[in-house]
Amino acid sequence: xxxxxxxxxxxxxxxxxxRGLVDPNPPxxxxxxTAAGLxxxxxDQLKAAVCTIDLDTLSLVEQSTAEGPESFPYIPGLFAFRxxxxxxxxxxxxxxxxxxxxxxxxxxxxxxxxxxxxxAGVLTGIPSLGVGKNALGDFDPPGPKRGDWTPLVDxxxxxxxxxxxxxxxxxxxxSIGHRVDLDTxxxxxxxxxxxxxxxxxxxLADRLSRQA
DNA sequence: GCGACAG
DNA sequence: ATCTTGTCGC
Numbered sequence: 717x718x719x720x721x722x723x724x725x726x727x728x729x730x731x732x733x734x735r736g737l738v739d740p741n742p743p744x745x746x747x748x749x750t751a752a753g754l755x756x757x758x759x760d761q762l763k764a765a766v767c768t769i770d771l772d773t774l775s776l777v778e779q780s781t782a783e784g785p786e787s788f789p790y791i792p793g794l795f796a797f798r799x800x801x802x803x804x805x806x807x808x809x810x811x812x813x814x815x816x817x818x819x820x821x822x823x824x825x826x827x828x829x830x831x832x833x834x835x836a837g838v839l840t841g842i843p844s845l846g847v848g849k850n851a852l853g854d855f856d857p858p859g860p861k862r863g864d865w866t867p868l869v870d871x872x873x874x875x876x877x878x879x880x881x882x883x884x885x886x887x888x889x890x891s892i893g894h895r896v897d898l899d900t901x902x903x904x905x906x907x908x909x910x911x912x913x914x915x916x917x918x919x920l921a922d923r924l925s926r927q928a
Numbered sequence: 929g930c931g932a933c934a935g
Numbered sequence: 936a937t938c939t940t941g942t943c944g945c
Contacts, residue, residue, distance in 0.1 A: 755935090756935075756936090757936080758935080758936050758937070759937095790935070790936080791933095792932085792933040792934070792935090793933080793934080795934055795935060798935080799935075820934085820935070821934045821935060822934050825934085826934080827933095831934070832934075832935085846934085848934055848935090849934080849935085850933095850934060850935090851934085852932095852933075852934060889934085
C-alpha cells in the first residue's frame with residue numbers, strides 16, 4: 717500500500733497531486749449491480765466497515781472490517797487520511813470488488829475538490845460517490861418531497877446536490893467521487909434510500925462498524 | 929480578530 | 936465522531 721502523509725502540509729500536497737487523477741466519466745455502459753457502503757467508527761481504536769449490497773434487492777452480499785489505532789488527527793478537509801487506510805484494508809478483504817463505493821462524507825464537495833469519496837475512488841479505481849450528512853458549501857433548501865434537490869455551491873462552483881431522500885426530512889449532500897456523474901450519483905442514492913434518510917449502504921456499514 | 933469547519 | 940434517556944410521531 718502507498719505511504720501515507722504524516723503531516724498536514726504533506727497531506728494537502730497529496731490531495732493536490734491526486735485530484736488530477738479524478739475521472740468524472742463513468743465507465744462505458746456503467747450499470748452497477750452492487751454498491752458498497754463505507755464507514756468508520758471511533759472507539760478505543762478505529763473500526764472500518766464495508767458492506768456490499770445488491771442494488772436490486774438492497775440485500776447484503778458480503779461485508780468486511782478492519783481495526784487499528786488512529787494514524788492521523790481529525791482535520792477538516794483531511795478526513796480521508798484518517799479513515800481511508802483502514803477502509804482500504806477492509807475493501808481488500810472482500811471476495812468481489814463492488815461496482816460502486818458509497819462513502820460517508822464528501823467527494824468533490826470539498827475545499828480542494830478532493831474529499832474522501834474522490835480519494836477512495838482514485839486509489840481503488842472503483843466508481844465512487846459521497847453522501848454527507850452535513851454540507852460544505854451553500855445551498856437553498858430543496859423542495860419538501862423525496863427526490864427534490866438543489867445545487868450545492870462552493871465558491872461559485874456546483875460541487876454537488878442537497879438531496880431530499882424522504883419527504884420532509886433534512887437533505888443529504890451528494891457529490892461525485894470518481895468515474896460517476898452527478899445525475900447517476902443522485903439516482904443511486906435515491907435507489908439506496910427507499911425508506912430512510914441515509915442510504916442502506918451507509919446504514920449497514922455504520923451498524924457493522926459499531927459492533928464490538 | 930471572528931466564525932466555520934465532512935467524520 | 937462522542938458524552939446520553941426518554942419522548943414524540945408515524
